[in-house]
Amino acid sequence: MKLNTEKITKESRFWQQINSLAKEAFPAEEYLAPDKLVEMSMADNFDFLALTNDDTFVGFMVVQTHKNLAYLFFLAIDSSFRAKGYGSCAIETLRLLYPDKKQVVDFEMLDEAAPNN
Secondary structure, three states, X not given: XXXXXXXXXXXXXXXXXXXXXXXXXXXXXXXXXXXXHHHHOOOOOEEEEEEEEOOEEEEEEEEEEEOOEEEEEEEEEOHHHOOOOHHHHHHHHHHHHOOOOEEEEOOOOOOOOOOOO
């Protein structure tokens, strides 16, 4: 499976899904509104990307680049696509999008008690 990406703007065809997923996937203390992420993506070093499979929205990623690094700032996969390999495909997509950069991915341990789990 290969994921496609498209730049997210406030006019994105997936805007409603992006907003819903952002609220569901991140705890309040880590949440950044998609409006803010769009503003941040206006900078040359910040990408806010929808992830699609066969034109179906499966999630989004936010990547910040600096010099020779590409840092995966946020990754969110729609709950209906979790545990099906889409997260791994997203990491592979990151590698393919930034081949000349070292990709930095910071994983968090799963919290079974979290309300978004």
